[in-house]
Amino acid sequence: MSLIATGTDFLNFHSSVKFVAGAYIFVLAVIFTYVAIMAVRLGRNQRELAELRRLVDEREAEQAITGAGQATPGAEQVVAAREADAEAVRSEHQL
Amino acid sequence: MSPHVKHLRPLTIATLITFVAGLSLTFFYAPIELNEGFVQKIFYIHVPLAIVSLCGYVLGGIFGLMYLRTGKRVWDMRSYCAIHMALIFSIGGIVAGSIWAKAAWGHWWVWSEPTLVSYLIVILLFCTYQPLRFSIEDPERQATYAAVFAVVGGAFVPLNFIVVRLSVQYLHPRVFNLEGGNLPGSMALTFYVMLLAVALLFATLMKYEMLAKETRGQTRRLRRRLLGDENVAPIGRSAAPL
Amino acid sequence: MRVAWAILRKDLTVELRTLETVPAMAIFTVATFVIFHFGLQRDSLSGQLAAGVFAVSLLFAAVLGTNRLFVAEREQGGFDGFLLAPVDRTAMFLAKSAALFLYLTVLEIIAVPAFGLFAAPPGYGGALGGLIVFLLLVNLAFAILGTLVSAIAVHTRARDLIGPIIGLPLQIPALISFAIGTGKLLAVHTVGPGEVLPVHGAHHPAGEWLLVLALYDVFTALLAYAVFDFLLEE
Numbered sequence: 001m002s003l004i005a006t007g008t009d010f011l012n013f014h015s016s017v018k019f020v021a022g023a024y025i026f027v028l029a030v031i032f033t034y035v036a037i038m039a040v041r042l043g044r045n046q047r048e049l050a051e052l053r054r055l056v057d058e059r060e061a062e063q064a065i066t067g068a069g070q071a072t073p074g075a076e077q078v079v080a081a082r083e084a085d086a087e088a089v090r091s092e093h094q095l
Numbered sequence: 096m097s098p099h100v101k102h103l104r105p106l107t108i109a110t111l112i113t114f115v116a117g118l119s120l121t122f123f124y125a126p127i128e129l130n131e132g133f134v135q136k137i138f139y140i141h142v143p144l145a146i147v148s149l150c151g152y153v154l155g156g157i158f159g160l161m162y163l164r165t166g167k168r169v170w171d172m173r174s175y176c177a178i179h180m181a182l183i184f185s186i187g188g189i190v191a192g193s194i195w196a197k198a199a200w201g202h203w204w205v206w207s208e209p210t211l212v213s214y215l216i217v218i219l220l221f222c223t224y225q226p227l228r229f230s231i232e233d234p235e236r237q238a239t240y241a242a243v244f245a246v247v248g249g250a251f252v253p254l255n256f257i258v259v260r261l262s263v264q265y266l267h268p269r270v271f272n273l274e275g276g277n278l279p280g281s282m283a284l285t286f287y288v289m290l291l292a293v294a295l296l297f298a299t300l301m302k303y304e305m306l307a308k309e310t311r312g313q314t315r316r317l318r319r320r321l322l323g324d325e326n327v328a329p330i331g332r333s334a335a336p337l
Numbered sequence: 338m339r340v341a342w343a344i345l346r347k348d349l350t351v352e353l354r355t356l357e358t359v360p361a362m363a364i365f366t367v368a369t370f371v372i373f374h375f376g377l378q379r380d381s382l383s384g385q386l387a388a389g390v391f392a393v394s395l396l397f398a399a400v401l402g403t404n405r406l407f408v409a410e411r412e413q414g415g416f417d418g419f420l421l422a423p424v425d426r427t428a429m430f431l432a433k434s435a436a437l438f439l440y441l442t443v444l445e446i447i448a449v450p451a452f453g454l455f456a457a458p459p460g461y462g463g464a465l466g467g468l469i470v471f472l473l474l475v476n477l478a479f480a481i482l483g484t485l486v487s488a489i490a491v492h493t494r495a496r497d498l499i500g501p502i503i504g505l506p507l508q509i510p511a512l513i514s515f516a517i518g519t520g521k522l523l524a525v526h527t528v529g530p531g532e533v534l535p536v537h538g539a540h541h542p543a544g545e546w547l548l549v550l551a552l553y554d555v556f557t558a559l560l561a562y563a564v565f566d567f568l569l570e571e
Contacts, residue, residue: 016133019198023191045310052317220506230493258510
């Protein structure tokens with residue numbers, strides 16, 4: 001028996017369209033809802049991250065200017081803090 | 096970009112192309128099946144969803160095992176993301192499957208279909224993954240316990256299917272045989288393209304979620320450094336790693 | 338082994354002195370039988386129905402026992418002491434699952450006659466031999482999974498909640514085999530303990546389910562043995 005229909009008269013084509021549409025729409029809705037929620041969260045976090053990075057750079061530049069004349073502990077601290085931060089990030093990923 | 100999430104863009108594009116191709120094949124290429132008619136089109140989405148989500152649970156278990164062996168937090172995150180995605184795919188799969196059951200057999204739920212029943216049990220088990228994580232405060236312990244759960248759950252998946260299938264064979268004669276088997280070529284092609292599309296979707300979304308988690312972690316670290324520990328709101332308990 | 342025995346003896350001594358767990362389980366099971374009587378409105382249960390009622394009542398009692406399993410360790414710092422001692426972690430698993438197994442066995446010594454009294458399944462006496470074999474195997478599954486789940490749940494905040502919700506799905510395969518197997522036992526009257534064992538040609542329909550249950554026991558035991566150590570680390 002062949003599984004492939006050749007005729008056109010399907011008994012309940014119209015009622016089955018409803019089910020097929022329902023199933024596909026549900027699945028796509030679930031996925032899109034998830035993607036949308038994730039996109040909103042990720043976008044927010046990425047904006048915040050960029051903002052924070054800008055703040056960090058500003059602060060470092062400020063400290064570099066104020067401490068230009070003397071050998072400031074500030075600049076060293078910044079460098080040290082930066083290294084410590086990088087280390088922390090590295091260890092967190094490798095740990 | 097984060098060190099653990101690579102090739103997100105090409106993966107996303109590949110997923111989109113495969114998915115569109117799969118859907119086009121489903122609706123414009125695959126012939127309408129004789130016994131069930133148009134309803135059989137649901138088969139091309141719910142079976143791949145089910146297969147991929149089950150593989151996702153097993154994958155979560157394997158990642159959990161890697162965490163237990165290596166102790167690297169990134170494995171915990173992979174395990175978490177895999178199980179999280181698998182759960183979302185399962186919900187899509189079981190609802191689509193239920194709609195198919197209603198259309199094909201006239202019932203929303205069929206106890207004599209072992210795949211459906213064992214799938215429900217697996218979902219019930221993995222629904223407890225998030226509450227379990229959430230109720231352990233210490234992050235290290237959370238990761239370890241979640242990994243143990245993932246390993247047990249991952250091993251439970253195939254075993255549960257075997258037992259449930261046996262029980263149905265003994266209780267009822269198998270009437271339905273619609274999980275692939277001898278599909279004609281055009282249907283098989285459509286099915287495999289859809290399976291690939293769903294698997295790619297799983298991979299993409301999992302990476303996407305890992306990226307989100309890592310970004311959140313980075314933000315939190317930077318904020319703490321910039322504003323000082325006391326000015327940053329405490330993380331609060333979370334089910335997610337990091 | 339000696340360590341496991343010491344922990345088991347400690348648990349049993351505590352249980353004998355306080356009588357906290359097993360009596361509660363027994364009361365709970367008998368109460369469940371009564372509840373089922375009113376829920377089903379039957380004076381006598383037979384076959385699959387009887388097996389289902391019995392299996393579910395046992396499972397509920399096992400959940401109760403599981404919840405109590407590590408309470409003393411958590412409240413009185415037994416974990417710390419155990420971790421400090423230079424002993425194999427597996428001993429804790431062995432001792433705890435043995436304790437749960439014994440609790441369940443004692444419970445069944447009460448529950449089996451009580452079920453005969455309240456549910457009065459026809460042919461109950463004849464099926465008793467096979468039933469005991471099934472009970473021992475299902476106790477093993479409940480004990481192994483119960484210990485594993487309890488060890489996971491004991492360090493969580495919502496431990497009374499987390500334990501059962503993780504444990505119930507994991508116990509479904511054991512429950513399926515037990516319920517179907519004993520259902521067949523109770524449907525076919527007068528079966529001796531020897532006839533159920535698949536060794537004798539596997540003629541009895543319940544025999545296959547005994548095999549499934551035994552395999553599930555073996556599988557869960559190996560799995561729990563493999564992962565249990567991680568649950569005790571500090």
